[in-house]
Amino acid sequence: MKIRTGFGYDVHQLREGLPFWLGGIQVPHTHGALGHSDADVLIHVICDALLGAANLRDIGFHFPDTDPQYKGIDSKRLLAEVVRLLRERGYSISNIDSTICLEQPKVNPHIPEMQRVLAEVMGVETDDISIKATTTEKLGFVGRNEGVAAYASVLISKS
Numbered sequence: 001m002k003i004r005t006g007f008g009y010d011v012h013q014l015r016e017g018l019p020f021w022l023g024g025i026q027v028p029h030t031h032g033a034l035g036h037s038d039a040d041v042l043i044h045v046i047c048d049a050l051l052g053a054a055n056l057r058d059i060g061f062h063f064p065d066t067d068p069q070y071k072g073i074d075s076k077r078l079l080a081e082v083v084r085l086l087r088e089r090g091y092s093i094s095n096i097d098s099t100i101c102l103e104q105p106k107v108n109p110h111i112p113e114m115q116r117v118l119a120e121v122m123g124v125e126t127d128d129i130s131i132k133a134t135t136t137e138k139l140g141f142v143g144r145n146e147g148v149a150a151y152a153s154v155l156i157s158k159s
């Protein structure tokens with residue numbers, strides 16, 4: 001059995017009036033994340049962690065932000081493609097742990113729905129996807145509500 005770990009980190013600016021896509025769902029808020037895609041930072045770090053675990057470069061390598069076909073794309077489609085790339089190479093996903101760094105709003109009430117949606121996209125159990133959240137105690141770009149960051153680590157395996 002070959003077991004590998006992967007890690008992902010990403011940041012997006014927050015802008016007033018944009019839809020806030022996070023963890024595959026739209027979180028009600030005055031501000032949303034800015035990006036070439038729908039800017040779903042949680043999905044992006046999960047993609048990067050999975051790609052890293054399989055040594056398959058990163059999300060920008062597979063889906064360049066200069067390519068118009070990814071303009072405004074639903075990041076769930078990118079995640080589905082990343083999972084396909086791993087399965088094609090014989091990997092299965094053991095578990096994911098993640099942290100969203102965001103001052104406002106509180107995301108705890110939305111986490112079960114994020115887990116449900118992401119588990120469906122990835123073809124894993126909701127119990128295999130951990131999502132946590134933290135403020136940065138009003139410090140830095142997260143603390144000033146200028147941006148959202150996220151981290152993820154994953155474990156994948158193949159026999």
Ligand SMILES: Nc1ccn([C@@H]2O[C@H](COP(=O)(O)O)[C@@H](O)[C@H]2O)c(=O)n1
Nearest residue numbers: 102103104105106107108133134135136
């Ligand atoms: N955007 C956020 C940030 C935090 N939470 C939850 O609140 C708890 C306390 O946050 P601290 O930054 O003071 O540690 C945290 O453990 C999360 O459960 C949240 O839901 N949404």
Ligand SMILES: C[C@@]1(CO)OP(=O)(O)OP(=O)(O)OC[C@H]1O
Nearest residue numbers: 035036037039060063064065070
């Ligand atoms: C996801 C992609 C897709 O074009 O666009 P962004 O939403 O800008 O996200 P980022 O994490 O900055 O980079 C990866 C991009 O390739």
